[in-house]
Amino acid sequence: MTPLRLIERLLQLVPVLLGISVIVFAMMALTPGDPVQIMLGDSLSNEAQKESLRRDMGLDLPVAERFVRFLGNAVTGNFGLSFFHRRPVGEIILERLPATIELTLVSLLIAILVAIPLGVIAAVRRDSLLDRLATVGSMLGVSMPGFWFGILLILLFAVQLHWLPVSGRIGFGQEVPAVTRFVLVDALIAGRLDSFLDALRHILMPAVTLGLGMAALLMRVTRTAMVEALAQDYVVFAEAKGLSRARVIGRHALKNALIPTVTVAAIETGSLLGGNMIVETVFGWPGLGRLVVEAIFTRNYPLVQAAVLLYAVTYVFLNFLADLLYTVLNPKVRL
Amino acid sequence: MTHAVSRVLLAAAIGLVGSAAGAAELRVGYSADITTLDPANHRSRVTEGLILNLYDALLARTDDMKIVPELAESWKQIDATTYEFVLRKGVKFHSGSEMTADDVKFTFDRLVKDGAMGGQTSPRKSLLGPLKDTSVVNPTTVRFHLAEPWPILAAYLPFQQVVSKAFVEKVGTPAMATQADGTGPFKLVDWRRGDSIILERFDGYYGGSPDLAPVGKAGVDRVVFKIIPESASRVAALLAGEVDLIDELPVHSIKQIEANPRTKVLATNGTRSFFIPMNNTRPPFNDARVRLAANLAVDRKLIIDRVLSGLATPLNGLLSPESYGFNANLPSLALDVDRAKKLLAEAGHPNGVEATLDVANAFKDVAEAVASQLTRAGIRTKVQLWEQTTLSQTWAKPETNGRDMVFQSWGDGALDPVGIFVPVLKGKDRGNYSGYANKDVDALLTSADTEVDVAKRSKMYQDAQAIVAKDTPLIFLWLPQDVYGASARLKNWRPSPRGVVKLHDARVD
Numbered sequence: 001m002t003p004l005r006l007i008e009r010l011l012q013l014v015p016v017l018l019g020i021s022v023i024v025f026a027m028m029a030l031t032p033g034d035p036v037q038i039m040l041g042d043s044l045s046n047e048a049q050k051e052s053l054r055r056d057m058g059l060d061l062p063v064a065e066r067f068v069r070f071l072g073n074a075v076t077g078n079f080g081l082s083f084f085h086r087r088p089v090g091e092i093i094l095e096r097l098p099a100t101i102e103l104t105l106v107s108l109l110i111a112i113l114v115a116i117p118l119g120v121i122a123a124v125r126r127d128s129l130l131d132r133l134a135t136v137g138s139m140l141g142v143s144m145p146g147f148w149f150g151i152l153l154i155l156l157f158a159v160q161l162h163w164l165p166v167s168g169r170i171g172f173g174q175e176v177p178a179v180t181r182f183v184l185v186d187a188l189i190a191g192r193l194d195s196f197l198d199a200l201r202h203i204l205m206p207a208v209t210l211g212l213g214m215a216a217l218l219m220r221v222t223r224t225a226m227v228e229a230l231a232q233d234y235v236v237f238a239e240a241k242g243l244s245r246a247r248v249i250g251r252h253a254l255k256n257a258l259i260p261t262v263t264v265a266a267i268e269t270g271s272l273l274g275g276n277m278i279v280e281t282v283f284g285w286p287g288l289g290r291l292v293v294e295a296i297f298t299r300n301y302p303l304v305q306a307a308v309l310l311y312a313v314t315y316v317f318l319n320f321l322a323d324l325l326y327t328v329l330n331p332k333v334r335l
Numbered sequence: 336m337t338h339a340v341s342r343v344l345l346a347a348a349i350g351l352v353g354s355a356a357g358a359a360e361l362r363v364g365y366s367a368d369i370t371t372l373d374p375a376n377h378r379s380r381v382t383e384g385l386i387l388n389l390y391d392a393l394l395a396r397t398d399d400m401k402i403v404p405e406l407a408e409s410w411k412q413i414d415a416t417t418y419e420f421v422l423r424k425g426v427k428f429h430s431g432s433e434m435t436a437d438d439v440k441f442t443f444d445r446l447v448k449d450g451a452m453g454g455q456t457s458p459r460k461s462l463l464g465p466l467k468d469t470s471v472v473n474p475t476t477v478r479f480h481l482a483e484p485w486p487i488l489a490a491y492l493p494f495q496q497v498v499s500k501a502f503v504e505k506v507g508t509p510a511m512a513t514q515a516d517g518t519g520p521f522k523l524v525d526w527r528r529g530d531s532i533i534l535e536r537f538d539g540y541y542g543g544s545p546d547l548a549p550v551g552k553a554g555v556d557r558v559v560f561k562i563i564p565e566s567a568s569r570v571a572a573l574l575a576g577e578v579d580l581i582d583e584l585p586v587h588s589i590k591q592i593e594a595n596p597r598t599k600v601l602a603t604n605g606t607r608s609f610f611i612p613m614n615n616t617r618p619p620f621n622d623a624r625v626r627l628a629a630n631l632a633v634d635r636k637l638i639i640d641r642v643l644s645g646l647a648t649p650l651n652g653l654l655s656p657e658s659y660g661f662n663a664n665l666p667s668l669a670l671d672v673d674r675a676k677k678l679l680a681e682a683g684h685p686n687g688v689e690a691t692l693d694v695a696n697a698f699k700d701v702a703e704a705v706a707s708q709l710t711r712a713g714i715r716t717k718v719q720l721w722e723q724t725t726l727s728q729t730w731a732k733p734e735t736n737g738r739d740m741v742f743q744s745w746g747d748g749a750l751d752p753v754g755i756f757v758p759v760l761k762g763k764d765r766g767n768y769s770g771y772a773n774k775d776v777d778a779l780l781t782s783a784d785t786e787v788d789v790a791k792r793s794k795m796y797q798d799a800q801a802i803v804a805k806d807t808p809l810i811f812l813w814l815p816q817d818v819y820g821a822s823a824r825l826k827n828w829r830p831s832p833r834g835v836v837k838l839h840d841a842r843v844d
Contacts, residue, residue, distance in 0.1 A: 032724060032725045032728045033724030033725065033727075033728060034724075034728070037727070038724065039378050039458060040378055040458070040461075041378060041746070042745050042746045042747065042754075042755075042758070042766060043378065043462060043746075043747075043748070043754065044461050044462050044464070044491070044749075044753070044754060045461045045765070046461045048460075048461070049458070049460055049461035052449065052455075052456035052460070053456075053458055055456075056455045056456060084370045084377070084379070085370050085371060085512065086370075086371060086373075086376050086377075086455070086512065087371075087509060087512050087513075092528075095528045095529070096528065096529055099529070099530075151567050151568070151571075154567075154568060154571045155571060158571055158572075158575045158577075159571050159574050159575045162575060162576075165575075165577060166563070166568055166571050166572040166575055166577055167561065167563050167568055167572060167577075168530055168531065168561060169530060172360075172531075172533070172559055281564050281565045282565045282567075282568055283565075283568065284530070284561065284562055284563040284564065284565070284568060286527065286528060286529030286530035286562070287529070290529065290564065291529065297724075299724065
């Protein structure tokens, strides 16, 4: 891809982000509920207190002016102060982001490791018992609510068997110095195998819960694409050439079948961020999703706006990444 | 010689290992993360509950809600608008400096002066009513100056924790959100945002209020608050032995926790009353007879036993029986369906009335139980679900919202009528969803606001309750208990009626 194309793609981001800013801002402004009232709750208050809070939150300004200020500040990376934490929103989001990214990546890894081999086997051994089991399993995986599945895992592996911890990222006493803020990576940097394994035990249940739906979906996509690819002329030709079965499946069929899988995986990674909200709550995972849900309920406008923009940028970026991967998998595709 | 040295070393090593293994650590499964560690920069009970482990206040509350001195040694009223506090000597901040009158003045200036928190104004300012200034008399004496008489100053001082002037000036208000230097029984080790807050015993602790036994240092070496927002996961963590104490134990898990030999249920009266405002500004509930009928139609005891596992106290009025100014002689509102039907007929509704009960999702179950009982007595009630914030906004103006009834609650940690009776029942006040406005009640409440004589003020509130009991603008319901789950190894900790988890007394086996 030429640098010019890259710049063009990046420029396309601008109207997307602007549009999203307008929508999020308007939605928050139009949703009933007053953050000042929510903050004060039932306890003693008076008009002077409400006014000073409104001023501190910047809510004393007209909506249009608030929006212009928000845009102007957002361009410089300043998203304002969280209404309730009374600290910069950027700082708060950055504190929570590594946990969410780590969980998402591990879920993605689990999903891919489970889905692609199963999808290939199901396609190659079509209508076998294994294929049927995998299909039924993926139906279950797609339709099972993450919340419920997570609680079931906790009851079995934490409460009954005591194998895995209920919540958190790492056990107390296993802490490692924060370098990348990805606990698994930091444990390796510190050379602490025990901490790494402990962090792995902590992330296992949330990652499986989060990755389950994705694994099921990817498996179905891979299977369909593989079935299609295996029926193509070039596969028949490759077989006729006398290439080994493994080589035909691996090099010829799978490589082409992976294109839709990669697209779905990239787009679904974005939705993993959304799914995080539930999984993070169930497993007490200190990520961004939980923070955003709380922020929506408490009408914490600056936090919600910044987080939604971040989600949007992530989505666009992942789609871009999917496009790049196409060109690797299929050199005929040009960006 | 070498032998002796190695023996000493060995003994030291064993001693170290022994003390590390024997360190008493208490883990708490906490339902929400705190928003800040700055005692002056929040309005959240969850946050305050944690901060109370790090910071002490001038005054404190006993378990039976008596106000006692904490960082103050004594206090007295000088005149209608001046109070004097003598401070305890030898109280140390975690950083080692001694607390003086300057710190107290700085703390309260920061709370009540506009823009005193790095340009912003404390959200806790109005919790100090008309307090306008604090002056230092000598290093151990401060005076509070009020703009007008405010009899409940002492009741609200346990909500304000004293900070160190030197520390705040050194780190600045933004850093106060994540750092702490208090006078409390524990000091901060680490706050891992969204995950946990780790505290350890402060060995320089002065011991706490002499009126709150046991006096002395904290009973455990380390406390870990683990944030576990989902209640099923919190219960699971307790059952799995990962935590020793959880807050907000859901009612449906009580049996499970009670049945397990390693866990127990702890409960205390909460400070949040539940009630149903009827829209007094429009038919059918503008008729006092219909409102009384609704009150007589509800079987509080049955709902408490069946839906709330018995963990609530039925109310004939708005106030908790533990509140200052509680009137114990209000007429009973025990179930009487026949009388309710008769009252409806007298009010011109022999065939009953139709009504809608608005409720936020969280309280759907109890609201439906109440609705079915109202329906049985002839007030045919449909339940409508709302999102909490939208609901509050709709009911802020009952005279124009066209609605009938709403399921509401109001919390008041100070247990003074000013914090609950006034906002809910004074005409046009901020929590008055019923639209009730009674001149005599309003006059009594206004006088009580500035009445300094404790007995006279109490009498005013009791009279106001008697009038409200005749008008029954609300369906009075109950006062739920705050329910905690604990492991059997947790000793010496009782839930506080203030609804905060202060762990100074707690021990673990």
